[in-house]
Each structure stands twice: as C-alpha cells, then as structure tokens.
Amino acid sequence: MPDTIPDEGALDRSLALLREGYRFGPRRFARWATDAFRARLMLRRATLVRGAGMAEMFYDGDRFTRRGGMPVTTLKLLQDRNSVQMLDGEDHRHRKAMFLSLMGEAEAGRLARIAEEEWRRRLPDWEREREVVLFDEARDILFRAACAWGGVPLRPDEAGQRLREAAEMIEGSGRVGPRNWRAQLLRSRHEAWARRVIERARASTPAPPGSALAVIASHRDRSGKLLDASTAAVELINVIRPTQAVARFVVFAALALHRHPEIASGIRQGDEAHLQSFVQEVRRMTPFLPMVGGRARQGFDWRGLRVARGDWVLIDLFATCRDPDLWDAPETFRPDRFQGRVPTPYDLIPQGAGNAATGHRCPGEAIALALTRMAARMLAVEMRYEVPPQDLRVDLRRIPALPASGLVLRGVTRA
Numbered sequence: 136m137p138d139t140i141p142d143e144g145a146l147d148r149s150l151a152l153l154r155e156g157y158r159f160g161p162r163r164f165a166r167w168a169t170d171a172f173r174a175r176l177m178l179r180r181a182t183l184v185r186g187a188g189m190a191e192m193f194y195d196g197d198r199f200t201r202r203g204g205m206p207v208t209t210l211k212l213l214q215d216r217n218s219v220q221m222l223d224g225e226d227h228r229h230r231k232a233m234f235l236s237l238m239g240e241a242e243a244g245r246l247a248r249i250a251e252e253e254w255r256r257r258l259p260d261w262e263r264e265r266e267v268v269l270f271d272e273a274r275d276i277l278f279r280a281a282c283a284w285g286g287v288p289l290r291p292d293e294a295g296q297r298l299r300e301a302a303e304m305i306e307g308s309g310r311v312g313p314r315n316w317r318a319q320l321l322r323s324r325h326e327a328w329a330r331r332v333i334e335r336a337r338a339s340t341p342a343p344p345g346s347a348l349a350v351i352a353s354h355r356d357r358s359g360k361l362l363d364a365s366t367a368a369v370e371l372i373n374v375i376r377p378t379q380a381v382a383r384f385v386v387f388a389a390l391a392l393h394r395h396p397e398i399a400s401g402i403r404q405g406d407e408a409h410l411q412s413f414v415q416e417v418r419r420m421t422p423f424l425p426m427v428g429g430r431a432r433q434g435f436d437w438r439g440l441r442v443a444r445g446d447w448v449l450i451d452l453f454a455t456c457r458d459p460d461l462w463d464a465p466e467t468f469r470p471d472r473f474q475g476r477v478p479t480p481y482d483l484i485p486q487g488a489g490n491a492a493t494g495h496r497c498p499g500e501a502i503a504l505a506l507t508r509m510a511a512r513m514l515a516v517e518m519r520y521e522v523p524p525q526d527l528r529v530d531l532r533r534i535p536a537l538p539a540s541g542l543v544l545r546g547v548t549r550a
Contacts, residue, residue, distance in 0.1 A: 140182065140440060141167040143174035152176060153311070156532035157425045160185065160451035171440050177206065181447045183426070184440070185454040187461060187481035192437045193450040194481075194489030194496060197224055199429030201495060204447065208315050212304045212322055213424075217366040218373055220495060223432070227495075229357050230370075234498040235491065237347050237374060242284075243505040250280035251509050258518070261547040266523070270541035273385040274302050277378035277506060285375055286346025287332060300325035301372075305379045309424070309534025329368035337364075347374045380423055381503050383535060385510040386542050387421040388414065391468055392514055393522045393542075398470065399515040412473035414507045418485045420468055422529075422536040425453040427487070429495075455484050520544040 143163070152159045160183050163172050170186040184193065193199060201220050205213075214220045219230045253276045261267050278298045282289040289297065300321040307318025333352050342348035351371050354362055362370070391413070392399050401409035428449040431442045442448065457465040461482045463472065481488045486497035497503075525540040 141169055141172040143172065145175065147175045147178055149176050149178075154532065156530075156534055157422050157453045157536065158531055160426065160449075161454045161457065164451070164454055176449075179447055181428070181449055182440070182442070183449045183451055185451040186458050187455070187479065188438060189440075190450060190455060190481040190484055190488035192440075193429065193448060194487060194494045196494075198431060198433070198435060198442075199448065200432055201427075201429050203430045204428035204449075208311070208319070209308050212308045212315075212318055214373065215326075215369045218369050226357060228493060230354070231492065231498060233350060233354050234370075234374070237350055238498045238502055240501050240505075243501040246280060246284040246502055247505040247509040249284050250277055250506055251513065253280050253283075254510075254513050255517070258547070258549050261544075262549070264547070266543050266545045267547060268541040269389055269544055270382060270386045270537065273382040273510065274298065274379055277382055277385075278302075278375070281375045281378040284347070285371070286343040286348040287371070287375060288340070293328075297325065297328060300328075301376045302379050304376055305535065325372060326365070326368050329371045330364050333364050333367045333371060337361075347371065377497075377499050377502075378506065380535070381506045383423060383537060384414075384417055384421055384503060384507040386538060388417045388507055388511045389514050389542055389544075390527060390538055391417055391420075392511070393527075395468065402511060402515040408474070409470070410508055410511060411504075412470040414504055414511060415473045415478065415483065416468060416470040417507060418503070419456045419462070419483055421485065422453055422531065422534075423485060425534060426451045450484075450488075452484050452487070455482070455488075458482075517550050518547060519550050520547045 141163075148159075155162065163174075163183070164170065164185055170189055171182060171184045173180065173182050175181070200223050201214075202223075210216070219227060219234060222230060257272065257276065261272070275298055278301055279289065279294065281287075282297075303318045303321045304325070307315045310318075332348065336342045336348050336352040342352060348371060351362070351367050351374070354367070354370075356362065361367075398409075398413055402413070426449045428447060431444055431446045431448065434441075434443045434446075436442070455461070459465055480490060480496075486500050486503065487495060489496050491498050491500070521544070523543060523545045525543050527538045527540060527542070529536050529538055
C-alpha cells in the first residue's frame with residue numbers, strides 16, 4: 136500500500152503550532168487537500184489526521200495508547216499519569232465503567248438541576264451588580280455544583296481557593312512557561328486536598344451513598360484492590376474539574392445567543408429539539424483542545440495511511456468538527472444542521488470519538504450537554520441583560536480559546 140502522506144519536512148514546527156494555535160492543522164489539511172500530513176513537533180515525528188474515517192481509526196479498538204501521546208505538561212494538568220485515560224485494554228474498560236456509572240443521563244440531569252439552583256441563587260447578587268463577567272460566574276457556579284453533586288465537602292472558606300486551582304489547570308493546559316508552571320503548582324495543591332478528601336471518606340467521614348466520592352473511594356481494580364489514595368484523588372479531580380471546561384461552552388452559548396437573538400425565541404417556547412440542536416452547534420464550533428494524541432501499539436495500514444509501532448498520531452478534533460467533507464458551510468453557525476441529523480460517533484467529536492464504554496471518548500458528554508442546555512435556558516428564559524461594547528474576539532492562537540472579555544453582562548434582571 137503506497138504511503139503518499141504530505142510531509143512538512145525536517146524543520147521542527149513547534150513554534151508554528153504555538154503561533155497558529157487551532158489553525159495549525161486546518162491550514163495544512165486545506166493546503167494539501169488531505170486528511171493526513173506529517174510534521175516534526177517538539178523534536179518528534181508526528182502524523183496529524185482529521186475526519187470521520189481517521190477518528191474511527193484512532194478511537195476504535197486498541198490501536199493506540201495515550202501514554203506518550205500528549206506533552207507531559209498538558210497531561211499532568213488535564214489527566215495525570217495514573218488516570219483512566221492512561222490505561223489500555225481491559226484495565227481501561229474496567230475503570231471507564233466506573234466513570235460511566237456516574238455520568239449517565241440521570242446523573243447529568245441531577246447535576247444540571249443543582250447548577251440551576253445555584254445559578255438562581257446568584258441572580259439577586261447579579262441584579263445588584265452593574266456588570267458581571269459570565270465566564271467567572273459560570274466557573275464558580277459549575278464548580279460548586281459539581282462538588283455538591285459529587286458529595287465532595289467544600290468549606291466556605293476554601294471554596295475560592297479550590298476553584299482557582301481547578302480553573303488554572305484548564306487555563307494553563309495549553310500554555311508554556313510561567314503560566315503552565317503556576318498551574319502545575321496549583322495542581323499539586325489540588326491533588327493534596329483531593330487525597331485528604333478520599334482518605335477521610337475511607338476512614339472517618341463516609342460520602343453520600345452513590346456519590347462520585349463514594350464510588351471512587353470504594354472502587355477496586357481488576358485484581359480486587361482499592362485504588363491507592365493518590366490515584367483515587369486524581370480520578371476524583373477528573374470528575375469535578377471538567378466542569379471548568381464546560382464553562383467555556385456556557386460562554387460560547389451566550390455569545391451565540393447575543394449574535395443570533397432569533398435562537399432565543401425558540402428556547403423560550405420550550406422547543407427541546409431546537410435547544411439540543413443549538414447546544415450541539417455550540418459544541419461543534421467551540422474550541423477547547425485542538426487535538427489529542429496517542430502512540431501506535433502495533434503497526435497497521437489504514438486507507439492509505441501506514442502507521443508503524445510507536446508512531447505518534449494526533450487526531451485534530453477542531454479540524455474534524457469543521458471538516459468541509461462532513462459539514463456544509465463549516466465556519467457558519469447553523470444549529471438547524473442538526474435538525475433531523477443525529478451525529479455519528481465520528482463526526483461531532485469535540486470530546487473525542489467512538490464508543491465511550493469501550494474506547495477513550497470522554498464519558499462526560501451527557502454532563503456537558505445537560506449543563507450547557509441549562510445555561511442556555513437560564514440566559515434565554517429566566518434573565519434579561521445587555522451585552523455592552525467589549526472585546527468579543529476569539530484569539531485562536533490561545534489554547535484553550537475564549538472571548539477576550541470573558542463576556543460581560545450588564546443590567547441583569549430576572550425575567
């Protein structure tokens with residue numbers, strides 16, 4: 136099978152990736168009219184791929200391990216070495232089943248209701264304020280809701296500190312230099328706190344039955360052993376912290392409502408299909424991580440792409456969600472594209488592809504959808520506000536990206 140994959144050449148392209156951010160992959164896929172190309176990143180040879188077929192290759196089966204697939208500085212902040220994402224085969228599926236038991240539709244709905252109650256509780260405070268920054272407020276609401284939902288005790292005097300630690304893991308994940316170093320320090324503090332929470336749940340203060348804390352603290356590996364406290368703490372963080380990423384979906388949903396006010400009328404009418412389509416389009420368009428990587432466990436050929444054992448392959452999530460072969464007018468915000476269209480496991484992949492039960496797709500998609508639906512309803516139905524002049528540009532060189540102002544709301548009132 137001939138391998139005709141375009142190659143960027145011997146020169147390392149790490150600076151270009153830092154300079155171009157999310158556009159690094161899409162520009163090259165478009166330049167060569169290809170779904171795969173090779174480049175040297177961080178002094179290592181890499182193959183970058185996009186599209187539904189490549190997503191199937193990357194996520195189905197056990198072709199790739201996530202070990203060595205991402206920079207250590209990013210891995211430490213978003214997953215850590217002993218997390219479920221770093222496991223392979225049956226060990227991965229066994230621990231993944233624990234996460235799926237916590238993140239189904241019912242639990243996602245329960246978390247969304249807790250977050251909605253917290254949101255409503257904040258409204259009187261927002262009414263007293265001249266302006267609020269939605270991103271800051273959403274992060275705080277979702278973190279507190281996640282802790283309450285997960286049975287994680289959070290003292291009033293420590294809530295702010297724990298939120299800053301969790302938020303900085305997300306903010307520092309795509310950075311290099313001092314911002315990343317600070318995030319690593321805060322991650323260490325957050326892990327120490329989570330480890331104490333696990334130890335107390337096991338020794339003296341049992342967690343609410345069925346809660347994330349109770350399930351993780353009592354989880355046993357395939358050999359029947361309890362997870363050590365450090366690993367359990369990492370997995371507890373991996374349940375609570377992702378709500379900080381969902382805060383970005385909330386802000387981009389608010390930005391879309393601002394730019395497309397006609398969408399809000401359908402939400403106010405209670406059209407759940409309209410709301411779901413809107414949220415799916417927000418997820419398709421919203422940049423979080425541009426790509427994720429893995430290393431091939433064995434050599435194989437896939438539709439003209441030759442992969443050797445140990446090869447580093449990066450699936451471009453951002454490019455796949457905007458692939459013109461999959462999406463008509465991909466750069467245009469059009470929720471109606473989801474009317475009558477159910478996404479396949481390989482085209483709408485902002486949180487990974489394939490089957491969450493058997494592969495490395497994020498188990499928290501139901502939670503991301505439920506929380507973003509909740510936020511869209513609150514913004515469109517239960518609040519009135521103005522969006523004053525501000526810098527709403529989204530710099531795609533920044534990873535993870537966000538409107539520059541964080542989205543300032545002025546004159547908030549309850550509807």
